[in-house]
Amino acid sequence: MSESAMGQKAFKSQLKKYYSFYTGGFIAFLILLAVAEQMGMSRQWIGYCFLFATIALYAGIGIMSRTVDPAEYYVAGRRVPAFFNGMATGADWMSAASFIGMAGTLYLSGFDGLAFVMGWTGGYVLVALFLAPYLRKFGQFTIPDFLGERYGGNIVRSIGIFAAILCSFTYVVAQIYGVGLITSRFTGLEFGVGVFVGLGGILVCSFLGGMRAVTWTQVAQYIILIIAYLTPVIWLSVKYTGNPVPQLAYGQVLQKVTEREKVLTNDPKEIEVRNILKGRADAANANLKDADAAYAKGKADLAQNLSKLKTDNAPADKIAAAQKSVDSYPKDVAAAKGQWDKDKGLAARAAPPKPHATPFPGKDEAAQNTARLNFLGIVFCMMFGTAALPHILMRYYTTPNVRQARESVFWSLFFIFLLYFTAPALAVLAKYDVYYFLVGSTFADLPRWAASWAKVDPSLLSITDINGDGIVQLAEIVLGGDIIVLATPEIAGLPYVVSGLVAAGGLAAALSTADGLLLTIANALSHDLYYKMIDPSAPTGRRVTVSKILLVVVALIAAYVTSLKPGGILFLVGAAFSFAASSFFPALVLGIFWKRATKWGAICGMVVGLGVCWYYMQLTYPFLGGSDANKWFGMNPISAGVFGTPLGFLTIIVVSLLTPAPDKKVQDLIEHVRYPHLRGDVSTVSN
Amino acid sequence: MELSAKHKEYWHKNLVVTAILLFIWFVATFVEGWYARELNAYTILGFPLGFYMSAQGSLIIYVALIWFYQHYMNKLDIEYGVDEGEDQ
Numbered sequence: 001m002s003e004s005a006m007g008q009k010a011f012k013s014q015l016k017k018y019y020s021f022y023t024g025g026f027i028a029f030l031i032l033l034a035v036a037e038q039m040g041m042s043r044q045w046i047g048y049c050f051l052f053a054t055i056a057l058y059a060g061i062g063i064m065s066r067t068v069d070p071a072e073y074y075v076a077g078r079r080v081p082a083f084f085n086g087m088a089t090g091a092d093w094m095s096a097a098s099f100i101g102m103a104g105t106l107y108l109s110g111f112d113g114l115a116f117v118m119g120w121t122g123g124y125v126l127v128a129l130f131l132a133p134y135l136r137k138f139g140q141f142t143i144p145d146f147l148g149e150r151y152g153g154n155i156v157r158s159i160g161i162f163a164a165i166l167c168s169f170t171y172v173v174a175q176i177y178g179v180g181l182i183t184s185r186f187t188g189l190e191f192g193v194g195v196f197v198g199l200g201g202i203l204v205c206s207f208l209g210g211m212r213a214v215t216w217t218q219v220a221q222y223i224i225l226i227i228a229y230l231t232p233v234i235w236l237s238v239k240y241t242g243n244p245v246p247q248l249a250y251g252q253v254l255q256k257v258t259e260r261e262k263v264l265t266n267d268p269k270e271i272e273v274r275n276i277l278k279g280r281a282d283a284a285n286a287n288l289k290d291a292d293a294a295y296a297k298g299k300a301d302l303a304q305n306l307s308k309l310k311t312d313n314a315p316a317d318k319i320a321a322a323q324k325s326v327d328s329y330p331k332d333v334a335a336a337k338g339q340w341d342k343d344k345g346l347a348a349r350a351a352p353p354k355p356h357a358t359p360f361p362g363k364d365e366a367a368q369n370t371a372r373l374n375f376l377g378i379v380f381c382m383m384f385g386t387a388a389l390p391h392i393l394m395r396y397y398t399t400p401n402v403r404q405a406r407e408s409v410f411w412s413l414f415f416i417f418l419l420y421f422t423a424p425a426l427a428v429l430a431k432y433d434v435y436y437f438l439v440g441s442t443f444a445d446l447p448r449w450a451a452s453w454a455k456v457d458p459s460l461l462s463i464t465d466i467n468g469d470g471i472v473q474l475a476e477i478v479l480g481g482d483i484i485v486l487a488t489p490e491i492a493g494l495p496y497v498v499s500g501l502v503a504a505g506g507l508a509a510a511l512s513t514a515d516g517l518l519l520t521i522a523n524a525l526s527h528d529l530y531y532k533m534i535d536p537s538a539p540t541g542r543r544v545t546v547s548k549i550l551l552v553v554v555a556l557i558a559a560y561v562t563s564l565k566p567g568g569i570l571f572l573v574g575a576a577f578s579f580a581a582s583s584f585f586p587a588l589v590l591g592i593f594w595k596r597a598t599k600w601g602a603i604c605g606m607v608v609g610l611g612v613c614w615y616y617m618q619l620t621y622p623f624l625g626g627s628d629a630n631k632w633f634g635m636n637p638i639s640a641g642v643f644g645t646p647l648g649f650l651t652i653i654v655v656s657l658l659t660p661a662p663d664k665k666v667q668d669l670i671e672h673v674r675y676p677h678l679r680g681d682v683s684t685v686s687n
Numbered sequence: 688m689e690l691s692a693k694h695k696e697y698w699h700k701n702l703v704v705t706a707i708l709l710f711i712w713f714v715a716t717f718v719e720g721w722y723a724r725e726l727n728a729y730t731i732l733g734f735p736l737g738f739y740m741s742a743q744g745s746l747i748i749y750v751a752l753i754w755f756y757q758h759y760m761n762k763l764d765i766e767y768g769v770d771e772g773e774d775q
Binding site: 111114117118121122124125126128129130247248251252254255357358359360368372375376379380383401402403406407409413414417420421424671674675676677678 | 690694697698701705708709712715716717720721723724727732733734735737738739741742743745746749750752753754756757760761764769770771772
């Protein structure tokens with residue numbers, strides 16, 4: 001056994017010791033806070049404790065891992081053991097959307113939401129089979145590095161830089177948004193302040209120690225986020241099924257939910273509420289046809305009603321009510337239009353409950369088939385996008401060797417799987433609670449969690465007695481997806497400290513992903529653009545300094561964009577996957593598996609992939625001026641990668657065959673990455 | 688450098704195992720997804736089968752595929768003498 005192998009072993013056992021100690025410490029911290037809560041610590045202080053304790057912890061790891069050495073800064077010195085790299089990748093991968101949003105999406109869209117569960121796990125099969133071991137053998141710092149070396153020239157590298165930034169930036173904005181939301185909700189700080197507190201946590205870590213600090217922080221964040229996710233779900237599962245393994249137990253709960261759906265679909269009270277909603281939506285639609293006339297008529301009717309009541313000497317309360325409806329009538333036609341546009345949306349609530357376990361519901365065969373196509377389209381884009389997002393692929397540069405890179409993909413998916421495997425169970429358990437206990441309760445005596453959330457944040461939960469019978473009907477509940485994870489501890493009847501834990505978990509998920517993404521963007525600019533293209537003779541110290549400065553600049557720009565609260569953010573995140581799938585995936589995979597792929601093939605392929613994606617989104621996404629009517633095969637704009645990826649492959653193949661084959665040097669490079677170890681081979685590893 | 692016949696055989700075996708695993712991945716993802724409605728007629732562990740596969744079954748298959756790949760390839764490396772030796 002060589003000396004370095006001994007060192008690596010000792011390092012690994014030391015890491016195990018540290019992180020076991022850390023996990024124990026974290027659990028002790030939880031118990032301590034739980035005791036403090038019993039002794040009367042206020043909720044706000046529990047929120048502060050979680051926020052500041054965890055951010056201080058991440059900052060501490062960042063300070064301990066500070067470095068100016070490029071190999072340490074860019075790839076954590078390439079000595080992250082497979083198991084720990086798996087955890088770090090898990091945290092890197094699971095964003096605020098996975099942690100907080102996933103179970104909610106599954107609650108709201110039932111089977112169709114599973115496209116994300118499948119896509120975000122199955123993509124790792126592609127990472128394992130096509131990318132991770134080969135990129136590790138290549139062993140440089142970034143993904144554009146590989147493209148630049150394999151295809152030669154700065155054009156491919158530049159397209160790589162552009163695509164890496166395009167995919168990562170929209171994603172990082174969504175993470176910072178999540179950070180602001182969580183901190184403001186659980187501590188009462190303002191959204192903007194929350195953004196900057198979170199940003200401080202992100203920066204102190206990645207700024208000081210680059211990939212090295214980010215890696216060790218991500219491992220710590222993974223441990224917090226998985227404890228935070230599993231604890232309340234296990235509790236909820238015990239409460240409703242008596243079985244502490246929710247993933248096995250929720251089959252029977254799902255059956256009960258399905259039975260209840262049938263009852264609620266035909267319940268006369270439910271139908272009554274749905275008809276009222278439908279009536280309002282229809283009226284809004286009719287009004288919108290000739291808004292000016294409808295506005296004048298509505299106003300005149302109300303005024304007439306009021307004066308009639310007055311002349312008839314009607315009871316005072318009736319007159320007051322009529323006066324109120326006159327006063328609350330929209331001020332002008334534009335305001336009335338806004339109101340009617342909103343009411344138009346009530347049509348969606350007038351539909352009977354969506355059957356949770358039924359794939360691709362639709363009114364007829366054609367609608368169902370389109371739903372199926374879109375389901376598979378999302379699965380496709382999420383999978384190929386996963387296998388092409390630079391902040392994930394970069395993580396496989398950090399293992400000690402090819403063997404561990406392969407093992408580390410297994411650990412990555414295993415750790416990610418723990419959460420994604422649980423989310424569908426949580427969605428069903430929460431639905432069970434809502435369908436059986438919230439529905440049918442009286443407005444005077446709502447379940448405690450529902451009453452408190454409806455008061456705190458109407459965008460997450462609002463219940464209005466539409467038919468005035470004093471009893472909650474399913475159609476009277478409007479529920480924002482995020483509440484499922486946020487309110488689970490209260491639904492399960494756990495103390496507030498667990499709610500704080502869930503917030504800390506969501507924060508860990510958002511921060512860890514933001515760290516990885518910011519580093520990707522800063523590295524693309526400092527390493528690929530500055531060092532490789534502008535000033536190849538820059539000394540190592542300056543390269544790292546440039547990267548750190550860029551990191552701060554990018555972070556500030558991202559925080560600024562976030563503070564504008566841009567709309568359509570979820571669409572942008574989905575779009576990032578389509579862009580990554582169409583630009584990177586074909587060029588990377590053909591670069592390894594097809595020696596004949598040429599520089600111009602890659603250039604054209606990446607441009608066509610990106611271009612087709614952009615073109616399709618513009619054609620079909622309303623925000624970009626497109627319309628539904630332009631869809632190809634009814635495919636939604638978020639799945640533009642379904643067209644971009646195959647066309648990218650096709651273009652690379654056709655153009656490559658039309659251009660001369662790559663030279664001997666490139667052929668040798670390809671041989672080099674295909675074998676973990678060749679005697680007498682050259683090394684491409686950068687230090 | 689020139690590759691020996693043994694090296695070429697190694698790469699060939701790698702391609703074969705990659706293709707087989709990719710095929711299983713394809714069936715577990717797209718074929719399963721396409722026929723999810725039909726699969727729901729069967730029940731497993733109290734779940735409709737189509738739902739179960741998309742929520743859990745396919746995920747378990749993905750984890751197993753990656754485990755098998757790393758296990759198989761790491762052994763193949765040693766067999767063909769292209770392994771990296773002890774951890775370094």
